[in-house]
Amino acid sequence: MSRIDRRFAQLKADNRTGLIPFVTAGDPSPPHAVALMHALVDAGADVIELGVPFSDPMADGPVIQHASERAIEKGVGLADVLGWVAAFRQRDADTPIVLMGYLNPIEIHGYERFASEAVQAGVDGVLVVDCPLEESAVLEPLRKAGLQQILLAAPTTAPVRMVQLCGSAQGFLYYVSFAGITGAARLSTGDIAARVAEIRSKSKAPVAVGFGVRDAQSAKAIAGFADAVVIGSALVERLAGAESVDDITARAKEFLAPIRAALDAH
């Protein structure tokens, strides 16, 4: 059983909603990237979604775009990200890590090489934003190496396609709460709940909901029907500008603590 599958099985057994913080790898500070990952876990993260900095992140809103730009300016590349995952794994053998990113850096690295290095480092899943199901044959080497491909479904996903996504889901299905870019503000809980129910009727895969979750209140609203909530932009925004390891880890913990508490109270 993969780390992701194991984690979701455990959440279900404990009747808990998972917390999946997203951070851009190397932001706000490359030397403290690994310490930040451990801080996320200490603050209650069940899965870490780690963004691979990319110069043209078309699905990302301004907050995550800027985080990507800052990391790239500091020289962060895919090899650094894999190195941080390997370093994180020395002290944490259990927390699943999903790399979020775009095809281009993987293609440049080489699919086979990326697959074996990522598995070696301890990566569990990949969410390749610009690789739709139709084109995901290029990711076959990744799946073959044991990386789970996390698929995205959205409000605009047509029923036929939803069936395909549900049939191909690995690890968990990521339901994007609205059509658009990351970091937007409004959430329409009723609509999201209805689509998640539709997914559940077609798939046994756990469902994580992200896009627009910003705080304890919005996380709690989603917790009623999702297996996990993803929080990206609001966390990235909170961390921006922190320089010392103490400040970075303190901010991560302060930000996530009330969210973790709200999920557990639900």
Ligand SMILES: O=P(O)(O)OC[C@@H](O)[C@@H](O)c1c[nH]c2ccccc12
């Ligand atoms: O930032 P938000 O609104 O909290 O949403 C999570 C999101 O940032 C993270 O999962 C993510 C970052 N980049 C993405 C691209 C596509 C899908 C998801 C993502």
